[in-house]
Every structure is written in C-alpha cells, then in structure tokens.
Amino acid sequence: MNLYEKLAEELENQIRNGAYQIGDKLPSVRSLHQQTGLSISTVLQSMYVLEAKGLIEAQPKRGYFITYHSPKNQPRPGIYQPTEKAGRRDMEDFIQKVYGQISAEPGLVNFAIGVPSAKMLPVARLKKIVRETMLDTSDALVSYEPIVGNLKLRRQIAKRTSLWEHGVSPDDLITTSGCMNSLATALMALTKKGDSIITETPVYFGTLQLARSLGLKVIEMPTHSEHGMDLEEIKKMLKQQQIAAIIVVSNFSNPLGYSMSSQSKRTLVRICTNHQVPLIEEDLYGDVYFGSERPLSCKSFDKEGMVLWCSSVSKTLAPGYRVGWISPGKYKDKIIKTKLYHNVSSPSLTHEVVAHFLDKGRYDKHLRQLRITLQHNLHKYLQLIQEYFPIHTKVTFPKGGFQLWVELDPRIDTTLLYEAALRMGIKYAPGRMFTLRDQYKNCLRLSFGLDWDENTANALTKLGLLFQHQLVHY
Structure with missing residues (x-):
C-alpha cells in the first residue's frame, strides 16, 4: 500500500x-x-x-x-426467518415485468438493474482490444475452444488466487458463459429432479427460478443481514434430510450485501466436507470490496474439493461478454460432461479479449476506480434514504458490491407500489421476488451501481416520499 x-x-x-x-x-x-x-x-x-x-x-x-454522514443511527435489518407459507405462483410473471426490458429505457432511473453503469466500465479500452484481437490472422478465434476453455483466461484467473490458502491452478478451472451459467452447470451436474438444496433467505431470484426449472426443492435457511446463513441451522438440516447441494454467495451477497467472515467460511466448508455435501459458491462480487483487501472465498479453505467456486467479470468489467468460470474441485468430470452436453464450447472472442485485458494488468487499476465510485454512491444513497424514506426504515450497510436491501414499515407493500413508481419513471426490485415464501413484501433491493447525478438523486428522493405518502393513508 x-x-x-x-x-x-x-x-x-x-x-x-x-x-x-x-x-x-x-x-x-x-x-x-x-x-x-x-x-x-x-x-x-x-x-x-x-x-x-x-x-x-x-x-x-x-x-x-x-460530507460523510454516518449511518450508525440508521436501523439495520437483523435475522430473516423463512416463513412456512408458500408464496404466490405468479412471481415469474412479475419478474418478467421488471426485467423483461434489459436495455436502457429513456428517462427511466432503474434501481433494479444488477450491473454497474457502462460509464463505470473501461468500454473504450475493451473496444480497442476487440479490434486488436479481430486482426489476429490465425483461425483460432473461429474454432471451438477446448471444453475446459481458453487457456490464457484460465491462467490469468489462477494468478489471482495465488495468495489464497488453497489457490487454484489453470487445470482446476473451466470457463463458462457467465456466473449464472456456472451455477446452472453445477446444479445440472449434481442434482436431479426432486432433490433438495439449501440457500440463504432472501436469495437472488435467478437462483430460485433456475432451481424450480430443474424441479428442485429449495430450503431457505435463516440468514443474518450482516453475517449470512445460520450455520447451526444448516447442520441441523443436514442431519434431518438428504441435501444435494448448498448454494452461497459468500462475499457481498445479492440481495443482502453481507460478507461472511473468514471463520464462518472455514466452518461452512468443514460442515460440507463432514457431510459430503457439495458447496456451490458464487463469488462474483468479491473484487468489489471497500476495505483494504479482497475477502477470501470459501474455496480458499477447501482441502478436499467440496467447493465449486463460480465467478465472472459480468459485475465488474463486461456484463455482455458473458465470461465466467467454475473451479469444480472433485466434481470436475461431472462439470465437463454437463458442459459438453449443454454448451459444447465457450465463446472464443470475448474470452480471449478478457484474458488479454487481465494479462496487461489493467483490471486491478479499473477495479480501484470502480470501488471508489461505488463507495461514493453508497454514502449518497444512505444519506438520502435516512433523510427521505419513512422513519424506522432499516437498511443494510454493505462493505462491497453494489446492492442495498431496504426494509420498510410492515404496512407498505413494495409489489403493489411498483406500478406507481414506474409511472414516476423509477424501477426497483420488490423484496417479494427474492423468496419462494410469502414474505418480504415490505422490502426492496436497490442498486447503487447507477451514475450518481441529479436524476438519480431525485428518483431516490421521490421513491422515499412515495413510501412515506403510502403510510399517511393508514
């Protein structure tokens, strides 16, 4: 330093x-x-x-x-307990309503978007590398990649784990089309219809929809908004019934934003090893930390290959390039077979471009600026939420990533108010989307990965006033 x-x-x-x-x-x-x-x-x-x-x-x-206003007086959410009551079956339609239009919509401030603004990404540099790569006179880029993926990319990813307690080598890695593709490949390789898996609660809606599409039963575990899943409850569940896999977003989870402590990660890996249950770890936000160093992954404590470490550059560098990877440990053969059946090969061009970007050392320089920008945004969001959202609003205070979880008065239904916000030119992700249970109606997830400007500030202010106005009518 x-x-x-x-x-x-x-x-x-x-x-x-x-x-x-x-x-x-x-x-x-x-x-x-x-x-x-x-x-x-x-x-x-x-x-x-x-x-x-x-x-x-x-x-x-x-x-x-x-200019920093300490959020110490802002109430924080505590432990979230999954309710017994099942949620509505029409949430897939609602998710489609929120995310059916992925591209930017003129005049809309989209707090629901799950990636940083394009202005925060090194677009010009990436374009230059694409042009240089396209001028490559060899025919390698039009041929199928090896099933394990681009060797240059795997080498660069492995280098970034060199300081871990148990780093990975290029041979330990398989490239994928983004982290979600890594998760899907892992679940298809390890589970069958009717199996049960464990997740946190609330949990990213994409994980829930994927699990349901594969016919899996999702067991949501009690989760602390700052520390993660209750490990004692996980141990109890593993003794009670057969679990095919556990899924965890270990660093700056989506949507709560928590990061597990190193000791909790070590303990979770030990639990999975003792019960021989694979741990699928999504670590796609780990590089966006606001402290002095990157938090370790569960994979770094994995001695016996029980952890399938999934990550990508979709949240940090190039969402549209669909560059991801998985280090599957002892399940490598199963992952290779599943990838062969479903993908055959990863995209050659974009994976080569990202490998080149990482090789030149530009990624860390870009990350430093990205972290500064996002941390600045976080402070601004917390200040406005404290000022304009209803009194007693609870909000998380993540130490990385770009997701905020907001818990409002129980009388407010963020799903019902979504259309009213949309008419104001504002999108957000209602909390009801992040569970298969009947809960989190008074919660929402906000992305602070937007450009901080007058429009963003005004939209966040209007949103807070909308929720305040709703309470007046009770």
Missing part, C-alpha cells in the same frame, strides 16, 4: 468511526504534512482519494470538509 493510501485509510477510519461529523473541517494539508512527515503532494493525493469516495469535499480557500 502506498503512503498516500495509508494516510487516506487512517483518515477514512476516523471519519467512519465518528471522530468527525458532517460539516467538520479536516486538518489543513500543511498541518497533516507537519504531523505525518509526508510531502505536501502525498497528503494531497490522500485528500483526492477521500474526495473521490464522497467522504470530504474541497472548499476554495477554506480547506477540506466532511
């Missing part, structure tokens, strides 16, 4: 811990220079980092002032 990054981190911790309040003035650049012994230019670089994160702002001839 550079000197300016260390100073920025120290000041950030002070700001977050309440040493400074919104509107307070930071010590001057000259004072920090004298206190720390760092050069003026190094101190200024630290200020630029804090400013980019939305923690401070520069006021001409006055200095730097705190």
Whole structure:
C-alpha cells in the first residue's frame, strides 16, 4: 500500500468511526504534512482519494470538509426467518415485468438493474482490444475452444488466487458463459429432479427460478443481514434430510450485501466436507470490496474439493461478454460432461479479449476506480434514504458490491407500489421476488451501481416520499 493510501485509510477510519461529523473541517494539508512527515503532494493525493469516495469535499480557500454522514443511527435489518407459507405462483410473471426490458429505457432511473453503469466500465479500452484481437490472422478465434476453455483466461484467473490458502491452478478451472451459467452447470451436474438444496433467505431470484426449472426443492435457511446463513441451522438440516447441494454467495451477497467472515467460511466448508455435501459458491462480487483487501472465498479453505467456486467479470468489467468460470474441485468430470452436453464450447472472442485485458494488468487499476465510485454512491444513497424514506426504515450497510436491501414499515407493500413508481419513471426490485415464501413484501433491493447525478438523486428522493405518502393513508 502506498503512503498516500495509508494516510487516506487512517483518515477514512476516523471519519467512519465518528471522530468527525458532517460539516467538520479536516486538518489543513500543511498541518497533516507537519504531523505525518509526508510531502505536501502525498497528503494531497490522500485528500483526492477521500474526495473521490464522497467522504470530504474541497472548499476554495477554506480547506477540506466532511460530507460523510454516518449511518450508525440508521436501523439495520437483523435475522430473516423463512416463513412456512408458500408464496404466490405468479412471481415469474412479475419478474418478467421488471426485467423483461434489459436495455436502457429513456428517462427511466432503474434501481433494479444488477450491473454497474457502462460509464463505470473501461468500454473504450475493451473496444480497442476487440479490434486488436479481430486482426489476429490465425483461425483460432473461429474454432471451438477446448471444453475446459481458453487457456490464457484460465491462467490469468489462477494468478489471482495465488495468495489464497488453497489457490487454484489453470487445470482446476473451466470457463463458462457467465456466473449464472456456472451455477446452472453445477446444479445440472449434481442434482436431479426432486432433490433438495439449501440457500440463504432472501436469495437472488435467478437462483430460485433456475432451481424450480430443474424441479428442485429449495430450503431457505435463516440468514443474518450482516453475517449470512445460520450455520447451526444448516447442520441441523443436514442431519434431518438428504441435501444435494448448498448454494452461497459468500462475499457481498445479492440481495443482502453481507460478507461472511473468514471463520464462518472455514466452518461452512468443514460442515460440507463432514457431510459430503457439495458447496456451490458464487463469488462474483468479491473484487468489489471497500476495505483494504479482497475477502477470501470459501474455496480458499477447501482441502478436499467440496467447493465449486463460480465467478465472472459480468459485475465488474463486461456484463455482455458473458465470461465466467467454475473451479469444480472433485466434481470436475461431472462439470465437463454437463458442459459438453449443454454448451459444447465457450465463446472464443470475448474470452480471449478478457484474458488479454487481465494479462496487461489493467483490471486491478479499473477495479480501484470502480470501488471508489461505488463507495461514493453508497454514502449518497444512505444519506438520502435516512433523510427521505419513512422513519424506522432499516437498511443494510454493505462493505462491497453494489446492492442495498431496504426494509420498510410492515404496512407498505413494495409489489403493489411498483406500478406507481414506474409511472414516476423509477424501477426497483420488490423484496417479494427474492423468496419462494410469502414474505418480504415490505422490502426492496436497490442498486447503487447507477451514475450518481441529479436524476438519480431525485428518483431516490421521490421513491422515499412515495413510501412515506403510502403510510399517511393508514
């Protein structure tokens, strides 16, 4: 870590811990220079980092002032217990209504979208690499890739796990068409119709719909909004009945945004190993962390190959390229057979382009800026939610990713209010979509991966006022 990054981190911790309040003035650049012994230019670089994160702002001839408003007084959700009552069967139609139009719609502020804004992605650089790759005179890009996928890409992915307790090698990896394709391949390889699987609750609706399409029974486990699934409940369930697989989004889950502790990940892997139940780990948000280092994956604690580690660059680099991978451990042969039957081969061009991008070291530089931008957005969202949403609104405070989970007054039904919001030019993801049970009607998921501008701020304000107005009528 550079000197300016260390100073920025120290000041950030002070700001977050309440040493400074919104509107307070930071010590001057000259004072920090004298206190720390760092050069003026190094101190200024630290200020630029804090400013980019939305923690401070520069006021001409006055200095730097705190703009971060601590969410400590904002109530947080607790543990979510799955209810016994089954949910409505028409939620698939509702999901289609929300996500049927994926492309940008003019004038619409779409808080439901599950990827960062294109302006946050290195589009120009990727286009250049595509052009360079297309000029390749060999015929490799029009041929089928090996069933395990592009070797350059697998090498680059393996390099990124080199510091793990149990890193993966290129031979441990199989490329896929995005993380969802990895999950689908894993479930098709490991389960059969009628089998039971375990997930968190609430859980990404795509996982639920995929499981239902395969005829699987989904058992939603009690889940803490900050710590993840209740591991003791998982152990009880594994003793009670046969479970074909456990699915977990270990880092900055969708939709709650929690990240499991390293100890919890280690414990979960041990549980799965003891019961010989495969753990399908989706780790597609792990690179979007707001702390000093990337959180480990469950796979990094896997000694016996029980973890099928699934990830992609869809949430960080190029959603439309459909570049993903899976490290299937002891289930490699099953995954290869399933991929052969259903996909034959991964796309050559986009996988080659991403491999080239990773090889040049541009990915980490891009990620640093992406994390700063998203963290800035998170602070802005939390401030407006605290100011304009109904009193006693509970909201998560993720330490990475770009999803916020909001819990409103129990009298508010976010599914019923969806059409009213849509007429205002606003989309969001109602909480009811993230379960097969009859619950979370008063919840919603918001993406803070949008560009932060006046339209976004106004839309979030209007949404809060819409929910407040609903309460007035009760």
